[in-house]
Amino acid sequence: MSDVPDENEAYAQPDLNIRPNMAVPDELAAVRHEIRRLEERESALRGLLLANPDCRTGASWIAEVKTVQQERTDWKELRANHGDIVEQYTFPTEVTRVVLSGITEDGEVVPARQFRKATESQSL
Numbered sequence: 001m002s003d004v005p006d007e008n009e010a011y012a013q014p015d016l017n018i019r020p021n022m023a024v025p026d027e028l029a030a031v032r033h034e035i036r037r038l039e040e041r042e043s044a045l046r047g048l049l050l051a052n053p054d055c056r057t058g059a060s061w062i063a064e065v066k067t068v069q070q071e072r073t074d075w076k077e078l079r080a081n082h083g084d085i086v087e088q089y090t091f092p093t094e095v096t097r098v099v100l101s102g103i104t105e106d107g108e109v110v111p112a113r114q115f116r117k118a119t120e121s122q123s124l
Contacts, residue, residue: 025100028098028100029100029112032100049063049065050065099112100112101115102114102115102116102118102119103115104118
């Protein structure tokens with residue numbers, strides 16, 4: 001079994017160790033993929049810790065489960081009942097995002113979600 005993924009999988013989810021000179025957008029896509037993978041793992045581990053108190057003590061770390069009260073604002077309801085007040089304290093702000101799009105084998109630019117689905121189904 002080879003450590004090198006097939007061509008489609010390498011493009012969709014490049015391994016930073018295999019392609020050290022990859023283009024910046026490709027590396028960003030790889031980093032975002034890894035973050036998603038780690039967040040999924042974190043969620044699974046969190047579920048284990050919540051469900052099983054015996055899992056909460058490790059060799060170097062102890063997990064404590066704490067419940068806290070938080071206050072939340074129902075913005076939809078506030079706008080519906082006091083839209084004029086909300087408007088007084090609402091202001092525009094500029095946000096800069098980096099949006100990735102995939103490039104298919106034939107050079108077509110497609111949305112990232114569509115590209116991920118296509119490349120994941122090819123690698124199965």
